[in-house]
Amino acid sequence: MIVARKRFRLEPYVEFAKRAIAREATYRFDVFTGLGSFVVRIYLLRMVWFALYAHNAAPAGLPLHTIITYSAVALLMGLVLDIDQTRALHDRLHDGSIATDFMKPISVPLYFFADGTGEVLFHAALVIPGLILALLFVHIDVPSFPVFAAFALSFVLGYFVGFFLNFMLNCTAFWTLEISAVQLIVTWLTDLLGGQIVPLILFPAFLGKVVYALPFAAMFSTPLLIYIGTIPPSRYLEVMTLQLFWIVVLGAISTVMWRAGARRVVVQGG
């Protein structure tokens, strides 16, 4: 018997992404919470950096308007990057419905990617009201078009680093079902070590060396330092290659984890 070779079709995944957008849009309340907390943070960053710059000498190459821009763009990026887009994997492992997913004629990891992308696209739309609200409190510098394009590219690379980090974390639910604590730990570490709260260039020398060697820097710090011009165009190739390196490494680990996990799917009585 000849088995017809399955041909890959993109349409189902586009549909999954659309469904995810529609689903997210129904949680309107969370949207308001997200934007409200965003405004509070913008206010706080303005007050904190103003107070610090008022009483101290500015660090070289980082005047007040630059650090305000950095922090505001970091918060805007957070609206997108702080989303755990592969949460569905953990949920489906928890209630056991992952077992039926495997029976469907789809690629299950691609399903999670499509679903997560839909979720993220919806939240990306929040960047626009977020930006408008941010401009009420702070001034944000706008770089030249080529720099902005490099930032956008680096941001997309950072998104993939984040995607695989989340995917790996959610994959651990194949082995231990309770992972909320670990996820929160990684979230706090990502925020600090990724340079979302404090730019990595302000870290003390020895710590700086460590944080640049971690994948978290590839998520937030690299695109942000491109945006404010600390990373000059001559280094774009180098830093983005490093981001690609992390995508490849984390992608490979994700694949291994996914295969090992899928093999031992145990229906948890769901």
Add this chain to the structure above:
Amino acid sequence: MASASARGSVRRLAGVYREYWRINVLTTLEYRENFILWSLFTLVYHGSAIAALWIVLARFPSMNGWSFRDMFFLYALWMAAHAVHNTFFSNVEGIPERIREGEFDRVLVRPIDPLFQIVTTPGQIFPDELILALATFIAATLYSGVRVDAAFVLFVPLVVIGGALIDLGINLMIATIAFWFVKVDALRWIVLQLEQEFTRYPVAIYSRSVRLLLTFVVPFAFMNYFPAAYFLHKTGATFSLPPQIGLLGPVIGLVFVAIAYAFWRFGLDRYQGVGH
């Protein structure tokens, strides 16, 4: 007669409370791995907040006259009060969800005070954060070089308890609002940020309206800022209030929680269920 029955009911409640802690400890021991992970989370949460302050203040040595040593003390004072609250009253935060799920209605038909029942709902509660907070506070006290005299030893526990009561008061008020508005998550998020992130810095850096808010409306400034300013002899606190205002923390805490409790009783009397 009346006093005898009152004594009896106090003894009964004390018995319930003891049993509550016994179950908490047993539950924690049962889910040991989970407990270790959550303790680790607590450590990372506070550790990363303190690390961020340290990194920033290594570059910018002063924030309105506060050095890292001062800010570490400021954080440790808030952390102690917050940990006391989390250890003894963390269930209050769960009230809105119980109301939404209809679970709260069950509490109302039992013959013990509803709030007492909520506070003593067993879970995986263990004083790990409190122990960490105590260690952090001792470290911060030694490191900040604050003068440890009789007044300090006397007032710090009172200030910490007062801070925990402010924390409790605000959570109880939000819980009460949930009697009328079932979804209060947004409000809780904003207030939580005001408490957790705004208390990290000297209140004097904020604009007038936010200082008013943190001093007189949701008095988080009394959890750590005013007391720390007093102990560390910082001048120019805010609104030209005298430094001794920092010692008022316990009184503010009591008054605030009394107002919150009155509001809670008011809401409870009018609560009619969410229609399950």
